[in-house]
Amino acid sequence: KHGLITLKTLKMETIKKDSLKLTESWNSLIKSYAEKSVVTYSEAIRADSKPLAALRIEYGSDVVISGLIRIIGENIRFFALGKAMNDLQVVETAKLIAGEYYYFKLEDFKLFFTKFKRGEYGNLYDRLDGQVILIALNKYREERLAEAERLNHEKHKEILQNEKESFYLVKIGSNWLRSSGDNFEEVEQKELATNYTRGEAEKLKAWLQKDYYS
Numbered sequence: 001k002h003g004l005i006t007l008k009t010l011k012m013e014t015i016k017k018d019s020l021k022l023t024e025s026w027n028s029l030i031k032s033y034a035e036k037s038v039v040t041y042s043e044a045i046r047a048d049s050k051p052l053a054a055l056r057i058e059y060g061s062d063v064v065i066s067g068l069i070r071i072i073g074e075n076i077r078f079f080a081l082g083k084a085m086n087d088l089q090v091v092e093t094a095k096l097i098a099g100e101y102y103y104f105k106l107e108d109f110k111l112f113f114t115k116f117k118r119g120e121y122g123n124l125y126d127r128l129d130g131q132v133i134l135i136a137l138n139k140y141r142e143e144r145l146a147e148a149e150r151l152n153h154e155k156h157k158e159i160l161q162n163e164k165e166s167f168y169l170v171k172i173g174s175n176w177l178r179s180s181g182d183n184f185e186e187v188e189q190k191e192l193a194t195n196y197t198r199g200e201a202e203k204l205k206a207w208l209q210k211d212y213y214s
Contacts, residue, residue, distance in 0.1 A: 038114070040111075040147075075116070167195035167197065176189070
């Protein structure tokens with residue numbers, strides 16, 4: 001019996017320590033959010049941090065929602081309005097954001113609220129509630145998506161450019177292909193082979209297989 005009580009006590013102490021570590025880690029994360037400086041969509045997209053979905057797995061849904069409540073609450077205090085958000089509205093808005101924007105990072109919310117406070121999503125007209133924030137956040141998502149597509153396009157172009165700049169050798173049996181004017185010849189030494197672009201190498205291989213060695 002005494003041993004059982006001891007095991008339970010040890011288990012509870014371990015749970016408390018683990019919980020304390022998670023709380024400290026989360027508080028550190030929220031503190032880093034406050035200190036972040038994000039000015040472009042590309043910075044938010046490329047940020048080396050976890051999205052809400054991963055944070056929810058690591059810390060739990062309640063902890064992540066409480067973090068969003070804190071972020072929303074701190075930002076809405078910026079506005080001096082006749083119709084401000086009450087606590088219930090803040091909680092519901094945080095839950096909706098956590099469910100809808102699970103792929104956003106903390107950097108996204110930093111950039112969004114910076115733009116929101118600048119009036120980039122329209123005037124508030126003495127009213128601020130969850131719907132206003134969610135409509136503005138949807139506009140942010142559309143602009144973020146456009147930037148993400150642009151970045152993907154640039155990355156694809158870079159990959160293609162790198163492929164063009166790479167050189168390839170064409171091997172024929174145990175020999176290598178070398179260009180000699182308008183003709184081609186086989187050489188035994190790899191160092192004497194001609195460097196071709198990927199496109200040139202593929203065309204040469206297809207031509208040799210079809211017309212030269214068939």
